[in-house]
Amino acid sequence: MKIAVDAMGGDHAPRHPVAGALLAAKELDVEVVLVGREDAIRRELERHRSAADLEIVDAGEVVAMDESPATALRRKRDSSIHVAAELVRDGEVAGLVSAGNTGAVMVTAKLLIGTIAGVDRPALAVVMTTTAGHCVLLDVGANVDPKSHQLVQFAVMGDQFARQILDVEDPRIGLLSIGEEAGKGTELIRAAHDALRGSRLRFLGNVESQDIFDGSADVVVCDGFTGNVVLKTSEAVVNAVIGLLKEELSRTWLSKLGARLSRGAFRRYRKRVDYAEFGGAPLLGVRGLTVICHGRSSPRAIKNGIRVAREYLGQRVNEAIERALEEIRVTAGDGTGDPGSRR
Amino acid sequence: MKIAVDAMGGDHAPRHPVAGALLAAKELDVEVVLVGREDAIRRELERHRSAADLEIVDAGEVVAMDESPATALRRKRDSSIHVAAELVRDGEVAGLVSAGNTGAVMVTAKLLIGTIAGVDRPALAVVMTTTAGHCVLLDVGANVDPKSHQLVQFAVMGDQFARQILDVEDPRIGLLSIGEEAGKGTELIRAAHDALRGSRLRFLGNVESQDIFDGSADVVVCDGFTGNVVLKTSEAVVNAVIGLLKEELSRTWLSKLGARLSRGAFRRYRKRVDYAEFGGAPLLGVRGLTVICHGRSSPRAIKNGIRVAREYLGQRVNEAIERALEEIRVTAGDGTGDPGSRR
Numbered sequence: 001m002k003i004a005v006d007a008m009g010g011d012h013a014p015r016h017p018v019a020g021a022l023l024a025a026k027e028l029d030v031e032v033v034l035v036g037r038e039d040a041i042r043r044e045l046e047r048h049r050s051a052a053d054l055e056i057v058d059a060g061e062v063v064a065m066d067e068s069p070a071t072a073l074r075r076k077r078d079s080s081i082h083v084a085a086e087l088v089r090d091g092e093v094a095g096l097v098s099a100g101n102t103g104a105v106m107v108t109a110k111l112l113i114g115t116i117a118g119v120d121r122p123a124l125a126v127v128m129t130t131t132a133g134h135c136v137l138l139d140v141g142a143n144v145d146p147k148s149h150q151l152v153q154f155a156v157m158g159d160q161f162a163r164q165i166l167d168v169e170d171p172r173i174g175l176l177s178i179g180e181e182a183g184k185g186t187e188l189i190r191a192a193h194d195a196l197r198g199s200r201l202r203f204l205g206n207v208e209s210q211d212i213f214d215g216s217a218d219v220v221v222c223d224g225f226t227g228n229v230v231l232k233t234s235e236a237v238v239n240a241v242i243g244l245l246k247e248e249l250s251r252t253w254l255s256k257l258g259a260r261l262s263r264g265a266f267r268r269y270r271k272r273v274d275y276a277e278f279g280g281a282p283l284l285g286v287r288g289l290t291v292i293c294h295g296r297s298s299p300r301a302i303k304n305g306i307r308v309a310r311e312y313l314g315q316r317v318n319e320a321i322e323r324a325l326e327e328i329r330v331t332a333g334d335g336t337g338d339p340g341s342r343r
Numbered sequence: 344m345k346i347a348v349d350a351m352g353g354d355h356a357p358r359h360p361v362a363g364a365l366l367a368a369k370e371l372d373v374e375v376v377l378v379g380r381e382d383a384i385r386r387e388l389e390r391h392r393s394a395a396d397l398e399i400v401d402a403g404e405v406v407a408m409d410e411s412p413a414t415a416l417r418r419k420r421d422s423s424i425h426v427a428a429e430l431v432r433d434g435e436v437a438g439l440v441s442a443g444n445t446g447a448v449m450v451t452a453k454l455l456i457g458t459i460a461g462v463d464r465p466a467l468a469v470v471m472t473t474t475a476g477h478c479v480l481l482d483v484g485a486n487v488d489p490k491s492h493q494l495v496q497f498a499v500m501g502d503q504f505a506r507q508i509l510d511v512e513d514p515r516i517g518l519l520s521i522g523e524e525a526g527k528g529t530e531l532i533r534a535a536h537d538a539l540r541g542s543r544l545r546f547l548g549n550v551e552s553q554d555i556f557d558g559s560a561d562v563v564v565c566d567g568f569t570g571n572v573v574l575k576t577s578e579a580v581v582n583a584v585i586g587l588l589k590e591e592l593s594r595t596w597l598s599k600l601g602a603r604l605s606r607g608a609f610r611r612y613r614k615r616v617d618y619a620e621f622g623g624a625p626l627l628g629v630r631g632l633t634v635i636c637h638g639r640s641s642p643r644a645i646k647n648g649i650r651v652a653r654e655y656l657g658q659r660v661n662e663a664i665e666r667a668l669e670e671i672r673v674t675a676g677d678g679t680g681d682p683g684s685r686r
Contacts, residue, residue, distance in 0.1 A: 145530070210575060
């Protein structure tokens with residue numbers, strides 16, 4: 001199986017993407033295609049020995065990390081993101097991994113590659129580390145203003161992702177709101193609640209942020225604005241907690257000594273909650289699979305992104321999603337004709 | 344100045360509210376009126392010595408913590424929340440502090456007491472602990488679906504609160520979104536962005552969650568759904584981080600020893616981020632002031648809630664808010680007539 005890696009994407013491009021691609025080619029059963037400026041990629045490859053096998057597809061332009069996604073899509077048709085997405089569209093590769101401009105990757109993948117059957121809009125999913133394991137949160141930024149039936153599609157995609165990639169047998173699906181009662185939340189939440197209640201999913205009802213982090217739910221569904229805020233809040237709070245703890249730990253010699261002795265624990269903790277290390281955020285619902293890695297991705301994070309794409313594509317998760325969406329439609333068709341509505 | 348305390352509100356009522364009221368009466372320049380079941384309050388007061396001075400107003404019913412706010416408002420007219428709000432409405436007391444059912448307190452205060460001039464809807468504000476001090480976040484749950492001009496009103500209220508209560512000279516106001524560019528976010532955010540840009544506030548533009556916690560903004564404005572999610576996410580993440588850290592710290596004898604030595608630092612940290620200890624969340628925009636404390640509030644948290652109400656009312660913050668809103672209206676009237684729109 002061939003997977004394209006955006007060699008020019010991320011804060012440490014092309015160094016980390018190329019190093020990550022080499023790791024993946026060595027450790028995983030996958031062929032990696034590096035997309036980007038050929039000369040820059042070759043220079044990086046020369047730094048490694050095992051450079052021989054990687055295919056390179058030249059792309060002359062680079063989308064900057066802070067560039068407008070719409071402008072990038074329109075004007076930079078020879079960017080590494082654009083060319084990599086074309087490779088997926090044309091069936092040259094099965095999927096795409098990028099640590100580049102998240103908005104540009106999302107927009108380009110959505111418009112160039114297109115969605116699978118039954119999916120109106122793709123959703124960006126992240127796997128959060130919880131005290132009990134993992135929780136898939138989606139959408140975290142692909143759609144700021146989805147309709148309720150699209151939230152049901154997100155739930156179906158999250159359900160299949162949890163089954164196939166996280167090996168959860170019968171995923172518990174929650175709808176993020178600000179109170180557990182069915183009537184709580186916005187109009188969108190109330191409509192989605194009813195639709196999910198009538199679906200075949202194992203729907204927990206409304207959940208709150210607590211349930212994302214304490215292992216009460218395997219999949220939590222929300223609109224992309226809310227999900228993005230949750231993701232960024234969790235990153236910000238982790239940083240603030242660690243920052244404040246460090247300040248307090250350095251206040252007395254006793255606590256300084258204590259902190260020194262428990263350094264290993266802090267390191268293990270850091271590793272456990274390092275979201276980037278899971279392997280990036282899959283953009284679910286787009287044909288093939290596009291995995292978006294953190295801009296600061298290490299080579300290992302890039303490799304893990306390729307691993308997730310490899311597993312996802314190998315296990316034909318898109319086909320499973322299409323079947324599940326088809327079933328919901330058939331079932332709902334008996335009643336109201338509204339996908340996922342209460343039967 | 345008289346302030347009513349809901350003696351029946353919270354997980355530890357009437358014990359903690361009564362104890363908190365006694366602390367406030369002793370330490371602050373304030374008269375406290377305890378509202379609730381007189382017999383239960385008297386029993387609590389007997390446990391303390393300095394019981395003599397507190398006034399009691401009897402209220403026979405209690406709103407449960409999980410009761411529907413609308414039902415409570417309609418059916419329990421003799422509840423401690425209802426009676427306390429009537430005291431504010433009738434001018435018997437200047438403000439009200441409750442650790443009871445948040446939704447019920449909000450709805451009752453809003454409908455019974457009413458809003459100040461220029462404010463359509465009240466906003467619940469919380470003061471977040473940041474690595475650099477404090478940040479006022481509002482709304483965190485009073486309105487899930489506000490209009491953009493109401494977000495401008497929230498900004499004005501947050502601005503005055505930061506000036507008068509947190510002593511910030513010229514508060515930096517941010518609008519919570521999922522990207523700093525003006526075009527980012529929902530339709531609501533884009534409209535509010537334009538309106539705030541045209542106001543006299545020191546508007547930073549769009550900010551992200553990071554800015555709440557790292558001290559980049561003094562006031563962050565959002566709709567009540569998003570704000571509530573941020574608040575609950577931050578609580579959940581703090582719990583998850585501490586839980587995971589504890590797990591890692593107990594893994595080896597070395598880190599166990601380290602953790603023992605640095606216990607004081609963890610305790611100091613806990614105290615610093617204990618949001619409840621700031622003194623509850625003020626419901627801004629309602630006449631007088633209603634402060635909503637955490638359901639788990641300690642006596643000290645209740646006392647701090649009374650302290651915030653005392654300061655707020657003593658410094659006539661409502662009057663300052665009314666003047667500031669009046670100014671925005673006058674200014675905007677010269678141009679488009681739309682409050683706070685771009686001039």
